Amino acid sequence: xxxxxxxxxxxxxxxxxxxxxxxxxxxxxxxxxxxxxxxxxxxxxxxxxxxxxxxxxxxxxxxxxxxxxxxxxxxxxxxxxxxxxxxxxxxxxxxxxxxxxxxxxxxxxxxxxxxxxxxxxxxxxxxxxxxxxxxxxxxxxxxxxxxxxxxxxxxxxxxxxxxxxxxxxxxxxxxxxxxxx
Amino acid sequence: xxxxxxxxxxxxxxxxxxxxxxxxxxxxxxxxxxxxxxxxxxxxxxxxxxxxxxxxxxxxxxxxxxxxxxxxxxxxxxxxxxxxxxxxxxxxxxxxxxxxxxxxxxxxxxxxxxxxxxxxxxxxxxxxxxxxxxxxxxxxxxxxxxxxxxxxxxxxxxxxxxxxxxxxxxxxxxxxxxxxx
Numbered sequence: 001x002x003x004x005x006x007x008x009x010x011x012x013x014x015x016x017x018x019x020x021x022x023x024x025x026x027x028x029x030x031x032x033x034x035x036x037x038x039x040x041x042x043x044x045x046x047x048x049x050x051x052x053x054x055x056x057x058x059x060x061x062x063x064x065x066x067x068x069x070x071x072x073x074x075x076x077x078x079x080x081x082x083x084x085x086x087x088x089x090x091x092x093x094x095x096x097x098x099x100x101x102x103x104x105x106x107x108x109x110x111x112x113x114x115x116x117x118x119x120x121x122x123x124x125x126x127x128x129x130x131x132x133x134x135x136x137x138x139x140x141x142x143x144x145x146x147x148x149x150x151x152x153x154x155x156x157x158x159x160x161x162x163x164x165x166x167x168x169x170x171x172x173x174x175x176x177x178x179x180x181x
Numbered sequence: 182x183x184x185x186x187x188x189x190x191x192x193x194x195x196x197x198x199x200x201x202x203x204x205x206x207x208x209x210x211x212x213x214x215x216x217x218x219x220x221x222x223x224x225x226x227x228x229x230x231x232x233x234x235x236x237x238x239x240x241x242x243x244x245x246x247x248x249x250x251x252x253x254x255x256x257x258x259x260x261x262x263x264x265x266x267x268x269x270x271x272x273x274x275x276x277x278x279x280x281x282x283x284x285x286x287x288x289x290x291x292x293x294x295x296x297x298x299x300x301x302x303x304x305x306x307x308x309x310x311x312x313x314x315x316x317x318x319x320x321x322x323x324x325x326x327x328x329x330x331x332x333x334x335x336x337x338x339x340x341x342x343x344x345x346x347x348x349x350x351x352x353x354x355x356x357x358x359x360x361x362x
Contacts, residue, residue, distance in 0.1 A: 004244035004251060004324045014196050015203060017219040020297050022196060022203055027246060035322040037246040038198040040221055042297065063185035064295040065208060065218040070185060071295055078296075108339070110347040113293045113300055114245040114252055115259075116201050116223065121347065141216040143185045158289070166291045166302065166347040173354045 004030050006037070019043075019078065020117075042119035046089040047076035047167045049107070050097055051127040051180050056148040058097050058129075059168070063143065072147060072157055073168045076121075085122040091136065093126070096144055098135040103128040107174060112166060121167055125174075127181050151175055185211050187218070200224075200259065201298075223300035227270045228257035228348045230288070231278055232308040232361050237329035239278050239310075240349075244324065253328060253338055254349045257302075266303040272317065274307070277325055279316040284309040288355060293347060302348055306355075308362050332356055 006027035015022040021041040029035055050058040059072045077092035079085060086104060094100050107123040138144070149157070154172050157163040163172070187208035196203040202222040210216055231239040240253045258273035260266065267285060275281050288304040319325070330338070335353050338344040344353070 004242075004326070006244055006246050015219075017205070018217070019219050020221070022221075024198070025246060029322055030324050033321070036199070038196075038200050039247045040201070040203075040297070041247075042294075045296070061185075063187055064292075065187050065206060066220045066222075066297060066299040067292060067295055071292070073295070076296075108350060109342075110345055110350045111245075111248060111252070112347050113223075113298065114248055114254070114346045115226070115257075116221070116247060116300075117294060117298070118247040119294055119297075140214070141210055143211050145185070161290075164291055165295045166293050166351065169289060169291045170347065170351050170354065173351065173358060177354060177358055 006030075006035075009034065038116055040117040040119075042078075042117055043081065044079040044085070044120045044122070045076055046079065046085050046092060046122045046124065047074050047171070048089050048093050048104075049074050049123070049125040049171045049175065050093060050099060050129055051125070051175075052129060052148060055180050056150055057154055057175070057180075058099070059147045059149060059154070059163075060096050060144040061147055071165055072163045073165055074171050076167065086124070089122070089124045094132050094135045095138045097146060098132055099129040100132050101126040101128050101130060110170075123167060123171065151180065187211070187216075190215065219297060221298040221300075223259075223298055224262065225260040225266070225301045225303070226257055227260065227266050227273060227303045227305065228255050228352070229270050229274050229285075230255050230304070230306040230352045230356065231274060231280060231282075231310055232306070232356075233310060233329060236361050237331055238335055238356070238361075239280070240328045240330060240335070240344075241277050241325040242328055252346055253344045254346055255352050257348065267305070270303070270305045275313050275316045276319045278327060279313055280310040281313050282307040282309050282311060291351075304348060304352065332361065
């Protein structure tokens with residue numbers, strides 16, 4: 001396999017935030033020339049497909065400031081530093097839906113935007129939900145509304161572009177392919 | 182539907198690059214409190230699923246600096262300013278694979294990272310490829326290697342995490358569901 005590795009000559013830090021950091025790397029290309037790479041550093045994230053006893057999928061409706069619109073998504077959240085993805089998944093499930101589970105199934109993982117960001121998304125599924133009496137609270141700047149939808153209803157929202165993000169589109173296609181249980 | 186809109190109080194530009202811009206918005210939350218949103222602005226992108234006459238899918242192998250690793254992906258690229266996604270799709274298909282098509286099918290679109298970026302990805306498919314004699318050249322800082330794989334071979338690379346990005350994982354699941362033609 002050809003080696004297309006780009007060697008870092010210099011890293012210029014641009015921004016350090018609470019969600020992302022940004023940097024510009026000067027790199028040496030395979031042909032010896034140099035170029036710049038604009039890179040977003042992200043801690044990684046999890047998303048969970050929660051399926052109820054009645055074969056409904058639990059979604060969260062949430063305002064997404066980068067898009068200036070409200071999207072319907074499966075529950076998701078960022079990894080805390082050093083946190084195992086399974087732990088994040090259970091925390092976000094409880095905070096956003098009020099459920100927990102002892103049967104979390106790993107589905108897959110993928111990079112969301114490999115051209116400019118290092119964010120990795122770990123995807124889980126559970127069809128064994130247990131209500132939590134006093135669920136943990138969400139972050140104080142998070143506002144979500146829950147929706148329980150059948151697979152058919154979810155597909156309708158895809159067509160209407162209310163479901164319009166990669167992880168949720170993947171999740172719906174996955175359920176169509178593998179079934180809800 | 183509850184309105185969770187976050188009103189922008191102030192926008193602080195952080196970075197203007199050739200691929201992305203970055204800004205931090207001060208916002209008013211639905212409860213009247215304020216918060217900061219770290220936002221990456223991206224021009225949007227397209228990806229194409231090219232299927233050959235022999236039922237192979239054409240992939241590109243490419244070094245992704247943000248991940249410091251080589252990924253196998255379906256052909257993709259950024260929108261130029263004001264460019265229709267179909268035009269970008271045909272350009273990237275020709276530059277990266279040396280093929281064009283007169284039958285480009287729109288599959289879907291999705292936001293790749295709605296938590297911190299506005300990137301939208303338009304996904305197309307074609308199973309009607311025509312060789313271009315003298316294809317347009319790629320950007321001078323792009324280096325890719327082509328691979329033609331059956332759907333089964335592609336699924337193996339997903340399991341081995343050489344195929345490890347959202348658009349390509351979605352594409353493979355889509356082909357499994359809908360068939361190659």
